[in-house]
Amino acid sequence: MRARAVLDAATVEPLLAAAVAAPSIHNTQPWRFRVDPDSQVLEVHSMPGRTLPLTDPTHRAQYLSVGAAVFNLRLAAVHLGRRAEVRLLPDPHQPGLLAAVRLTDPLGMDEEHLDRGLHEAIARRHTSRMPFTGRPVPEPVVAEMAAAAQAAAARLHIPDIAGTRRLLRLTAAAEARNHAHPARTAETLAWINAPGANTPYGIPLTALGPSDAGRRIPMRDFTGPLRLVPRPAVWFERHVQLALLWTPHDRRDDWLRAGQALQYVLLTATAHGLRTSLLHQAMEWPDLRAATAPPHHKRCHPQMLIRFGYGPDGTGTPRGPGLPAPAAG
Ligand SMILES: Cc1cc2nc3c(=O)[nH]c(=O)nc-3n(C[C@H](O)[C@H](O)[C@H](O)COP(=O)(O)O)c2cc1C
Known part of the structure; x- marks a missing residue:
């Protein structure tokens, strides 16, 4: 069985910084995070107030946005030398709990490849709504x-x-x-x-x-x-x-x-x-x-x-801190 890593502040901080850099529809950032102190699981919840009832009535785009944040979490864990075990929709009684992330040590062989330049790209990626050059991508x-x-x-x-x-x-x-x-x-x-x-x-x-x-x-x-x-x-x-x-x-x-x-x-x-x-x-x-x-x-x-x-970079958009979700129950 893999050792379970403790989610102390020094670990959680870079994880959340990476997660909130994800793209989200209209930059709604429809996520909240919570560490369960007993299981040492990082929970990713949806943010009920940050929905788009007309544009996204089924919440599909909201889930896409949260999924992007979960991928950044995984990359940040790998960057810390940890393996991230992700369970999607882990609890049918908590529909707002979209993912549960548990860090284990050491890094799994299958995830080492993930960090090749990708973690560094998290901060550099911005949506660019500018004209591109038209140069073909190889x-x-x-x-x-x-x-x-x-x-x-x-x-x-x-x-x-x-x-x-x-x-x-x-x-x-x-x-x-x-x-x-x-x-x-x-x-x-x-x-x-x-x-x-x-x-x-x-x-x-x-x-x-x-x-x-x-x-x-x-x-x-x-x-x-x-x-x-x-x-x-x-x-x-x-x-x-x-x-x-x-x-x-x-x-x-x-x-x-x-x-x-x-x-x-x-x-x-x-x-x-x-x-x-x-x-x-x-x-x-x-x-x-x-x-x-x-x-x-x-x-x-x-x-x-x-x-x-290829073309000019996007200007970037601000981010909130990824507020903690309330405790379950
Ligand atoms: C599900 C989803 C839908 C999006 N739809 C559009 C879109 O139609 N047009 C657009 O310009 N940007 C779209 N975006 C990009 C967001 O506006 C952008 O990610 C957000 O403003 C944050 O900016 P950033 O990507 O530069 O970090 C979408 C993003 C997501 C995740």
Whole structure:
């Protein structure tokens, strides 16, 4: 039996710092953490108040976000020389308890490979909503991103030119629906922060990118038709490089796995000097989400559309401390 590591403050601090650096929908950071003093298990809970009832009624995007944080936790544990045993949805009586992480010592052989540049990429990864250069990403790097998804029980589909156009069309259709939906626009806008806003949650106006003058890439317009801020139009890359992350099943634990896979892919890309941004709009409308599935794939549940390439870094967004969850019971 493996020795159980004690979760003292010196151990927990770097774990949480890594966890909260994960991407989350609208930077809602929908997680809370708690150390169970008896079992020395680090619990990852969802944060009930930080949901998006219209955009994410099933909480799928929330689970993806928490899954990404769990992957960072695992990497931080490996960086400390510890093996992280993760149980997803460990207690049916506590639906808000999404993962339980137990550190053991020493590091398992199977996880040593995880730290190769990936831990360092956690702090460097930012969503970049800027135009990329269009320089093609070498095939071996794309293959490594696909292998990362697969290692986390998901799959990465790299579309050809026609497939890329189809995915962009579906995303544009979703973006148009979001625009035409005042309540959704208001929900999104509530997570956009004006300059000087004193909150570590939500997206600062400065992190929002321009729109594509060529109208090829439907980057999400977080401020909607209200046009509270001018959104300059600039030319984005002509050859858009996309990857569709999907899972063979679509249950709550699959969403948590998809989030881990997403973060594994994003950090692999970051470690190779790539920038990434996410185009999630089509995933928020069931018919459009289903339509993004690659043809000829049975049992394929699309989870995220990832844009990748070379270009300027994102500006980064603030983070909250990852507040402790209340004790169970
Ligand atoms: C499930 C999910 C959906 C997201 N959807 C979008 C999106 O549609 N458009 C976008 O620009 N960013 C999207 N993001 C990125 C978040 O806005 C971003 O992660 C958050 O603001 C934190 O910023 P950072 O990634 O730079 O750390 C999404 C992130 C997640 C996890």
